[in-house]
Amino acid sequence: MVLALGVALLLTGMVTSIVVSILGVLLTFLASVGWFRQVLPDEAHQPVEVHAEPVPVFTSRRLAAKLPEDVTSRKIIPVETFRITTGIRGGLAGGVAMAAPAALYGWVKYHSIWYAVNLLAAGGFVSWIGASNAFLSEFHLRGLLAALVIHGLTSLLVGLLYGAMLPMFPRYPIVTAGVMAPLLLTGILHSAIDVISPILNQRIDWFWFVVSQIAFGLVCGFVVNLQAKVRTPQFQALPFSIRAGIHSDIHDRLHDEAADTNGEDTSR
Amino acid sequence: MATHIPFDQVHAPEEIGDKTQRKLWLEVLHEWVTTVDHKKIGMMYIGYALVFLLVAGVEALLMRIQLAVPNNSFVSPEVFNGLFTMHGTTMVFFVGMPILFGFGNYLIPLMIGARDMAFPRLNAFSFWISAFGGILLYYSYIGGSGLYGAGSAPDVGWFAYAPLTAKVFSPGHSTDYWTLSLLLTGIGTIGTALNIVATIISMRCPGMKMSRLPLLPWLYLVTSGLTFVAVGPLTAAQIMLMLDRYLGSHFFDTQAGGSAVLWMHFFWIFGHPEVYILVLPAFAFANEIIPVFSRKAIFGYPAMVAASVGIGFVSLSVWAHHMFTVGLGAAENTFFVLATMAIAVPTGIKIFNWLATLWGGKIQFTSSMMFAIAFLFQFLIAGLTGIMLSVAPFDWQLGNSYFVVAHFHYVLVGAILFMLFSAFYYWYPKMTGRMLSEKLGKWHFWLFLIGFHLTFDFMHIPGLLGMPRRIYTYEADRGWMIWNMIISSGAVVQAVATLLFVYNMVWSYFKGPEAGPDPWDAWTLEWSTPSPPPSYNFAETPEVSSRRPLWDLKHPDDPDTDYEIGPSHRKRAKEESA
Numbered sequence: 001m002v003l004a005l006g007v008a009l010l011l012t013g014m015v016t017s018i019v020v021s022i023l024g025v026l027l028t029f030l031a032s033v034g035w036f037r038q039v040l041p042d043e044a045h046q047p048v049e050v051h052a053e054p055v056p057v058f059t060s061r062r063l064a065a066k067l068p069e070d071v072t073s074r075k076i077i078p079v080e081t082f083r084i085t086t087g088i089r090g091g092l093a094g095g096v097a098m099a100a101p102a103a104l105y106g107w108v109k110y111h112s113i114w115y116a117v118n119l120l121a122a123g124g125f126v127s128w129i130g131a132s133n134a135f136l137s138e139f140h141l142r143g144l145l146a147a148l149v150i151h152g153l154t155s156l157l158v159g160l161l162y163g164a165m166l167p168m169f170p171r172y173p174i175v176t177a178g179v180m181a182p183l184l185l186t187g188i189l190h191s192a193i194d195v196i197s198p199i200l201n202q203r204i205d206w207f208w209f210v211v212s213q214i215a216f217g218l219v220c221g222f223v224v225n226l227q228a229k230v231r232t233p234q235f236q237a238l239p240f241s242i243r244a245g246i247h248s249d250i251h252d253r254l255h256d257e258a259a260d261t262n263g264e265d266t267s268r
Numbered sequence: 269m270a271t272h273i274p275f276d277q278v279h280a281p282e283e284i285g286d287k288t289q290r291k292l293w294l295e296v297l298h299e300w301v302t303t304v305d306h307k308k309i310g311m312m313y314i315g316y317a318l319v320f321l322l323v324a325g326v327e328a329l330l331m332r333i334q335l336a337v338p339n340n341s342f343v344s345p346e347v348f349n350g351l352f353t354m355h356g357t358t359m360v361f362f363v364g365m366p367i368l369f370g371f372g373n374y375l376i377p378l379m380i381g382a383r384d385m386a387f388p389r390l391n392a393f394s395f396w397i398s399a400f401g402g403i404l405l406y407y408s409y410i411g412g413s414g415l416y417g418a419g420s421a422p423d424v425g426w427f428a429y430a431p432l433t434a435k436v437f438s439p440g441h442s443t444d445y446w447t448l449s450l451l452l453t454g455i456g457t458i459g460t461a462l463n464i465v466a467t468i469i470s471m472r473c474p475g476m477k478m479s480r481l482p483l484l485p486w487l488y489l490v491t492s493g494l495t496f497v498a499v500g501p502l503t504a505a506q507i508m509l510m511l512d513r514y515l516g517s518h519f520f521d522t523q524a525g526g527s528a529v530l531w532m533h534f535f536w537i538f539g540h541p542e543v544y545i546l547v548l549p550a551f552a553f554a555n556e557i558i559p560v561f562s563r564k565a566i567f568g569y570p571a572m573v574a575a576s577v578g579i580g581f582v583s584l585s586v587w588a589h590h591m592f593t594v595g596l597g598a599a600e601n602t603f604f605v606l607a608t609m610a611i612a613v614p615t616g617i618k619i620f621n622w623l624a625t626l627w628g629g630k631i632q633f634t635s636s637m638m639f640a641i642a643f644l645f646q647f648l649i650a651g652l653t654g655i656m657l658s659v660a661p662f663d664w665q666l667g668n669s670y671f672v673v674a675h676f677h678y679v680l681v682g683a684i685l686f687m688l689f690s691a692f693y694y695w696y697p698k699m700t701g702r703m704l705s706e707k708l709g710k711w712h713f714w715l716f717l718i719g720f721h722l723t724f725d726f727m728h729i730p731g732l733l734g735m736p737r738r739i740y741t742y743e744a745d746r747g748w749m750i751w752n753m754i755i756s757s758g759a760v761v762q763a764v765a766t767l768l769f770v771y772n773m774v775w776s777y778f779k780g781p782e783a784g785p786d787p788w789d790a791w792t793l794e795w796s797t798p799s800p801p802p803s804y805n806f807a808e809t810p811e812v813s814s815r816r817p818l819w820d821l822k823h824p825d826d827p828d829t830d831y832e833i834g835p836s837h838r839k840r841a842k843e844e845s846a
Contacts, residue, residue: 001301001392001396003393003396004393004395004396004397004399004400004456005396005400005454006402007397007400007455008397008400008401008403011404011451011452012404012407012448014444014510014514015408015411015412015441015444015445015448035389038389039389048803048804050802050804050807051802051807053798053807055785055786055796055797055798056784057791057796057821057822058786058787058789058822059822059823060789069448110823117825124598124602125598127598146602146696153606155624186308189481194545195656195659195661195662196659198661244509
């Protein structure tokens with residue numbers, strides 16, 4: 001405390017009086033000497049009595065038990081899932097597929113495959129906000145690079161999302177990835193695009209946008225589903241009999257266990 | 269059994285009890301002033317921050333009274349400038365950081381099974397120098413002279429943009445008080461951060477590997493790392509400003525070749541990580557409190573750690589989103605827009621994991637848990653308005669408006685203060701040995717919740733209508749009056765709730781029911797000590813084998829060790845299969 005007071009007074013003197021700073025220097029010196037003497041050559045200690053009284057350990061719950069399982073239980077964490085690289089591959093493949101309808105749209109409407117590229121990039125360039133269609137139809141290296149970064153990153157992230165989510169909807173992967181997800185994403189973007197990129201909002205053709213989204217979803221979902229799943233650490237936690245394939249029905253097994261512990265507190 | 273601890277930690281109440289009342293108080297005072305015990309220092313941090321919280325709260329109330337109706341002159345414009353400067357500076361530097369470091373000081377050694385911080389004397393020094401920084405700042409009301417000689421306290425705003433801080437625009441010493449007090453508190457902050465890192469790295473009890481470290485120390489580790497990186501530039505900028513003001517250099521003097529934008533960069537390189545320095549400890553509290561009152565282990569421990577570290581890194585690259593209106597250029601704007609948006613990903617992971625922890629849990633709606641649940645939803649809204657402001661064109665429209673004020677108060681009050689209240693209800697029994705009144709706690713919660721939403725939900729609206737921040741008063745025809753009246757009413761409700769909380773703390777200290785060592789049936793090591801813990805924390809050094817050592821003690825038939833996936837678990841699985 002004395003050292004802190006000394007340093008504080010030293011600086012306080014700058015807004016009050018030199019006398020205060022001098023006092024601060026004095027206190028800082030004295031406190032530094034005191035501190036050094038306490039810790040050098042050996043740190044000063046003082047014995048203190050320790051009361052080794054046992055602290056009671058109790059719990060408000062009764063015995064723990066495993067949750068009774070059934071097929072709808074949420075306790076089973078997936079034992080198999082996709083690798084993270086699966087999402088990346090799917091995203092990149094989807095991104096390439098998405099470029100085709102986008103380029104086709106530019107070609108059909110403006111006779112230039114660069115229109116969609118520049119339109120995407122325009123969100124990042126303030127000076128392009130009022131650009132003409134002719135300008136956006138020309139090739140611009142800056143636009144291509146910006147669009148590549150925006151499109152690449154977005155495709156990657158959406159691909160990762162697909163990789164993570166597709167195992168959750170195993171029944172109709174093509175419908176989920178190729179129709180539901182693109183429509184959902186389009187809806188979200190439709191409501192938010194004005195904030196993200198006003199120029200894109202002014203000129204976007206939603207029909208072609210949905211087409212390119214579906215192209216992305218179908219290809220990304222297809223590539224993700226092609227990849228082999230890997231076992232999660234959760235798999236290691238399963239009993240040996242299940243991991244070895246001796247006991248294949250985990251639900252039956254847990255039901256049996258639950259029956260033994262019925263009535264006990266199951267929270268964990 | 270005898271052990272050795274630093275000599276300032278003598279704890280012998282039975283000896284003190286025999287002496288006279290006067291001597292008792294002197295001894296108690298001496299004990300607290302000279303202590304190096306991390307718990308006492310932690311409580312002093314918290315106590316001093318609470319005093320400043322009340323002071324800054326009164327300043328906020330005065331501002332809200334001034335703004336409640338148009339053309340008001342409740343305070344003068346000069347006083348108003350001082351009020352918003354002192355309110356912001358106090359809340360960030362003398363409430364937020366000390367109170368969070370106070371909790372860290374108190375809890376970290378207890379949670380990792382250590383007897384004290386790594387450097388107890390440095391710990392005491394850090395506290396006292398921070399405290400003197402705060403005292404120096406408020407001494408300016410007596411000793412300073414302000415803008416155009418009109419006021420006495422600093423009045424250049426809490427981020428003190430150049431050239432307002434130049435000697436010509438801020439004569440006298442008001443700005444110097446601000447600079448010097450922040451320099452002092454900066455020294456203390458770095459000292460405490462150093463201590464926290466050293467303690468967590470080198471003083472964990474046997475068995476507590478980093479993969480078993482409770483999430484609170486984990487997040488304090490990230491916070492302390494951020495502090496190292498962020499406080500340095502602020503200190504450098506303060507020294508440069510002092511050189512400008514005292515020795516006539518021109519770092520920030522644009523007319524002499526300096527750069528006002530340079531100050532902005534320096535300040536916000538500190539300023540935005542500072543938000544995370546404040547909010548990560550709030551996350552840390554949530555990580556401990558939500559599982560205990562959901563009666564479940566935290567969902568996704570490794571993801572939570574990774575997300576925290578991720579937030580720490582990304583938060584260092586977003587500072588210029590405070591400067592979109594400067595005109596940085598398209599490439600810089602794009603980078604900072606994307607970086608700011610990217611930080612939503614690890615933050616989203618955290619929110620998801622807290623919700624997943626609640627899901628299917630046996631939720632106990634204690635006062636602490638209610639504040640934590642409110643935090644979850646309010647922080648989500650704060651994050652969403654943050655995403656809105658991260659979009660440069662949106663920020664160009666609403667920068668420096670009340671929308672921004674509403675956004676960051678949603679973070680600072682809706683998230684951090686709510687989680688602080690939650691932490692008080694949770695750890696007060698450990699610190700004092702007494703339970704806080706739950707009845708008063710519920711009153712406090714509902715009143716504060718209503719007051720908070722009245723104030724800060726409605727504060728977005730005048731911002732959208734164009735009301736600039738720091739405005740002294742406004743014309744009646746702007747259409748802002750009704751919103752400002754609602755906002756000010758909410759502030760009064762929050763003040764009443766806060767007074768109720770203070771009353772609860774004081775009343776419960778004397779009259780509250782005894783807490784016992786583990787009133788919440790919790791799982792981390794601090795609850796294995798008596799309440800309040802003795803100066804030496806643990807009579808015997810604890811040994812742990814999972815992230816929830818008390819769960820293992822309470823449930824030897826079903827220990828966490830069987831569930832936590834890690835090298836030991838894999839080894840056992842291999843042995844089983846062999």
